[in-house]
Amino acid sequence: TxxxxxxxxxxxxxxxxxxxxxxxxxxxxxxxxxxxxxxxxxxxxxxxxxxxxxxxxxxxxxxxxxxxxxxxxxxxxxxxxxxxxxNNLVESDRMRLRDENARLRRELKTKFNIHNMVGNSNAMHEVYRLIEQVANSNATVLIRGESGTGKDLVAHAVHYNSLRSEKPFVKVNCTALPETLLESELFGYEKGAFTGANKKGKMGLFELAHMGTIFLDEIADMSLEAQSKVLRVLEELQFERVGGVSPIKIDVRVIAATNKDIQEEISKGRFREDLYYRVNVVCLKMPPLRQRREDIPALCRHLCRRIADLFEMPPRSVSPQAMAALCRYGWPGNVRELANVIQHGYALG
Structure with a gap:
């Protein structure tokens, strides 16, 4: 031979x-x-x-x-x-995907590094301090703040600066999921669990986040029934799929966010107090833009660069007169509204 x-x-x-x-x-x-x-x-x-x-x-x-x-x-x-x-092609694709995955994770860690976040106000320095403090713990975090303040960005920053950064980050938009689908999406289902169920069953989002982080965005929009099931998972660190009987154990870190006044939601019976204490181990409050106006010029420069790269256009700057007007405005939509205004300016030339 x-x-x-x-x-x-x-x-x-x-x-x-x-x-x-x-x-x-x-x-x-x-x-x-x-x-x-x-x-x-x-x-x-x-x-x-x-x-x-x-x-x-x-x-x-x-x-x-x-x-x-x-x-x-x-x-x-x-x-x-x-x-x-x-086999060589499969192995080559596997290696390529592994390298691509590693590259994307490096980019995400860089993108969500707190040193790359925009804002030099005292309010934002307090946010950075808390992110550094809680990132490497397993404590659940509740991020509170108005819509558009950057709660999603902070949730990513906590994950990608933690020891779980190489593991999955799974986001759940609790507002977008209808009540009829919420349970099967969160916990998955076994084959034949209900009419139209996938023949092979399906992993839920909690299961997909195993060893990583699950981000429950707008958790206060969950129904009381869904809240009770999430509470059970947080307490027992296990659950059953819809139609299943065998418990599935998980190791996940939970980060939750809401734009609502949780105390008011509790007093009106719309949010479980016991769940609140479970997710509020560390509370991180995002300041509205009107309370950190000194960050607006830096945010404008950052957004101008980002939008210019997105549309492959030369970067532009905001005139002093326009900047003064932006700094005086109240920004009810916060940073999201500011980004929309900058993009609108680019679109209209």
Whole structure:
């Protein structure tokens, strides 16, 4: 076989006992005792490169068609070569995806590094301090703040600055999920759990976040029934899929966010007090933009660069008169509204 790999040519030996290349090697062939044995070996070629060899011993008989044997081995060798090629392609894709995944994770860690967040006000420095303090703990975090203040950004920052940064970050928009789908999306379901269920079942978002972080955005919009089920998961760190009976254990960090006054929601019976205490281990309050007006110029410069890159346009700057007007405005929509205004300015030229 070594010669076949070196030369890339098949070898046919009608009787191995009469071939000097097999001297001293027939003893290992116990099946060959007292019999005439033929040897066939063909190269396994991938494109024009020999990657291996396929050999066969067989009992020789009068009138053997050696060419037919070689053709059969050649067909099998071709099939093996195709399997090797496919395996190489799969492995190449796996390596490419692994490298791409690692690159994207590095980019995310850089993007959500607190040193790359925009804002130098005292209010934002307090946010950065809390992110650094809680990132490497497993404590649940409740991010509170008006819409558009950057709660999503902070949730990502906590995750990507933590020891779980290499693991999944799973976001759940509690407002967008209808009540009828919320349970199956959060906890998954077994096959046949309900009409229209996937035949193979489905993993839930809690399961997908195992060893990582699950971000429950706008948690106060969940129904009381859904809140009770989330509370149970936080208490027991396990759950059953819809239609399932076997508990699934998980290790996840929970980050929640809301733009509502939780105390008011509790007093009106719309949010469970016990769940509040579970998610409010660390409370991180995002300041509205009107309370950190000194950050508006830096935010404008950042948004101008980002939008210019997005639309492949040359970067622009905000005139002093326009900047003064932006700093005076109340910004009820916060940073999201500011981004919309900057993008509107780019669109209109």
């Amino acid at each position: 070594g010669m076949v790999v070196q030369t890339g040519k098949e070898v046919v030996v009608p009787d191995i006992k009469k071939d000097p290349r097999f001297l001293g090697k027939t003893k290992s062939r116990t099946h060959a005792k007292g019999q005439r044995v033929s040897f066939f070996c063909v190269p396994i070629k991938l494109e024009s490169r020999t990657v291996g060899a396929l050999s066969v011993d067989r009992k020789a008989s009068q009138g053997d068609d050696f060419e037919a044997n070689v053709r059969l081995l050649g067909i099998i060798a071709t099939m093996i070569a195709q399997a090797v090629k496919l």
